[in-house]
Structure formats: structure tokens, C-alpha cells
Amino acid sequence: xxxxxxxxxxxxxxxxxxxxxxxxxxxxxxxxxxxxxxxxxxxxxxxxxxxxxxxxxxxxxxxxxxxxxxxxxxxxxxxxxxxxxxxxxxxxxxxxxxxxxxxxxxxxxxxxxxxxxxxxxxxxxxxxxxxxxxxxxxxxxxxxxxxxxxxxxxxxxxxxxxxxxxxxxxxxxxxxxxxxxxxxxxxxxxxxxxxxxxxxxxxxxxxxxxxxxxxxxxxxxxxxxxxxxxxxxxxxxxxxx
Ligand code: UDP
Numbered sequence: 001x002x003x004x005x006x007x008x009x010x011x012x013x014x015x016x017x018x019x020x021x022x023x024x025x026x027x028x029x030x031x032x033x034x035x036x037x038x039x040x041x042x043x044x045x046x047x048x049x050x051x052x053x054x055x056x057x058x059x060x061x062x063x064x065x066x067x068x069x070x071x072x073x074x075x076x077x078x079x080x081x082x083x084x085x086x087x088x089x090x091x092x093x094x095x096x097x098x099x100x101x102x103x104x105x106x107x108x109x110x111x112x113x114x115x116x117x118x119x120x121x122x123x124x125x126x127x128x129x130x131x132x133x134x135x136x137x138x139x140x141x142x143x144x145x146x147x148x149x150x151x152x153x154x155x156x157x158x159x160x161x162x163x164x165x166x167x168x169x170x171x172x173x174x175x176x177x178x179x180x181x182x183x184x185x186x187x188x189x190x191x192x193x194x195x196x197x198x199x200x201x202x203x204x205x206x207x208x209x210x211x212x213x214x215x216x217x218x219x220x221x222x223x224x225x226x227x228x229x230x231x232x233x234x235x236x237x238x239x240x241x
Contacts, residue, residue, distance in 0.1 A: 006045040006121060007225055008148035009157045010141060013053030015215055016082055022054055024085055031218045032086075033093040036126055039225045040095070045121040046225065047151055049129045049144040050086065052078030058136070072136030079140060080105055083130035090126060097126035102134035102143075114150050121151070141199040149206045156208055157224050158195060159215030164234035165194045179234045187236055195236075203236070210236040 018025025184204030213233025
């Protein structure tokens with residue numbers, strides 16, 4: 001029997017808030033729920049890593065003179081709030097899921113372990129992974145790459161608000177070119193601001209492909225999740241062959 005495709009989808013907090021600057025957007029939740037249900041029907045195993053930018057990002061608190069480490073604790077807690085909201089929303093829409101935090105948070109959120117998360121995936125439920133890595137000074141991009149490798153995912157999908165990786169910021173330079181493929185080394189050397197460098201190095205060293213794509217429609221997310229040979233967005237990989 002063919003092995004089920006397993007993907008790690010990183011969803012930023014910014015994306016959760018839809019057109020609003022902060023908080024949750026019901027339409028975004030609804031659209032994500034429909035996509036996940038459809039992908040599950042196609043037997044795709046999906047782990048989600050959630051960001052927290054729609055509530056707090058550690059670096060945004062620097063102006064309040066909160067030290068970086070404490071600010072990052074607040075950032076990690078923001079990802080947990082997103083997880084509680086999404087998990088509950090998915091459950092009420094008959095999309096089976098389990099929520100895991102990388103650090104102890106109370107009886108209402110399970111503690112993450114690779115074994116438990118894998119069991120959830122094999123049972124065709126969504127594994128929602130929050131709390132980042134449980135360590136300040138990291139991002140949820142890094143969390144996504146670590147969890148993707150740990151859970152033997154076929155690919156890491158980074159859902160963003162741009163349709164891939166460009167040579168320069170396309171909003172500033174109209175001549176900026178969009179890459180269909182890029183190597184990790186190219187992305188690192190050119191310092192393309194699409195994923196943090198720690199995460200890029202980790203993916204390179206563990207040969208984990210990353211697809212960066214625009215999650216502006218249900219179809220795009222479903223395509224990225226289900227179609228191994230899709231051309232949407234940019235595929236970052238070890239070698240261009
Ligand atoms: N964070 C952290 N350690 C981690 C992951 C996240 O300290 O392993 C904190 C950090 O402050 C970060 C915040 O949680 O700014 C939210 O994560 P991120 O900025 O990656 O969220 P996104 O921009 O994807 O919404």
C-alpha cells in the first residue's frame with residue numbers, strides 16, 4: 001500500500017486575523033476547516049504549527065522595555081491561544097484534531113510528544129502544535145522545521161500572504177522575479193526575508209523541502225497540501241536539478 005502523504009503546514013498568526021490587524025477572523029477559520037476536512041478525505045496526514053503574530057510577537061514588545069526572553073514567553077503563549085481557538089473551531093465543525101503544547105500549560109492542552117502526535121496523524125486527525133519550541137529566542141518557522149523533521153513529514157508548507165519567494169520585495173521593485181525553485185544556500189546567501197535563517201539552515205541540514213505559497217484561497221491551500229507536484233509558490237530544496 002502507498003504510504004500516506006504527510007505534511008507540516010505552518011500558519012502564521014497574521015493569516016489568522018484575516019483583514020484585521022489582530023485577533024481571529026471567522027471566515028479564515030471556516031475556510032481552513034473546509035480545506036483540512038477535504039484534505040483528510042484524501043488521506044493526507046496534516047500537522048499544523050501555529051504562529052502568534054495576531055496576538056503578540058516577542059519582538060513587538062521591545063518598545064515596552066520588556067526583555068526579549070519574557071517577551072518571547074508572551075509570544076509563545078499567543079500561539080497557545082490560537083491553538084485553543086482553532087482546535088475548538090475545528091471540533092465544532094467535525095474536523096477531528098488534537099492540540100499539543102511543547103510545554104505544560106494546564107490540563108486543557110495535551111503535552112506534545114512525537115509519539116502522541118504521530119498517533120493522531122495515523123488516526124487521520126489533525127495535530128495542532130503550539131507553544132513554539134518551548135524556548136525563547138526562536139520563531140514558529142523554526143518550530144515548523146523541527147517538527148516537520150521529527151514527524152518525518154514529506155514537506156514543510158509555509159502559508160504566507162505573498163505568492164512565493166521573489167528576488168526583491170515585489171511591492172517596492174516591479175521588476176522583482178519570482179523563483180519557482182531555489183536552493184537553501186541561495187535563500188540564505190541572498191538573505192531573502194521569507195523564512196528566518198535558523199529555519200532555512202535546519203531544513204537544509206535535514207534535507208527537508210519547503211514550499212512557500214500564498215494561502216489566500218481555499219483552493220491554493222488544498223493544492224499545496226494534496227498535490228506533490230504542484231507549481232504554486234516557490235519550492236526551496238537542497239539542489240536545483
Ligand atoms: N516564540 C518563541 N519560541 C519559539 C517560537 C515562538 O519564543 O520557539 C515566540 C516569539 O516571541 C515569536 C512569537 O512566539 O515572536 C510568535 O511566533 P512567530 O513570530 O513565529 O509567529 P508568526 O509571525 O508566524 O505569527
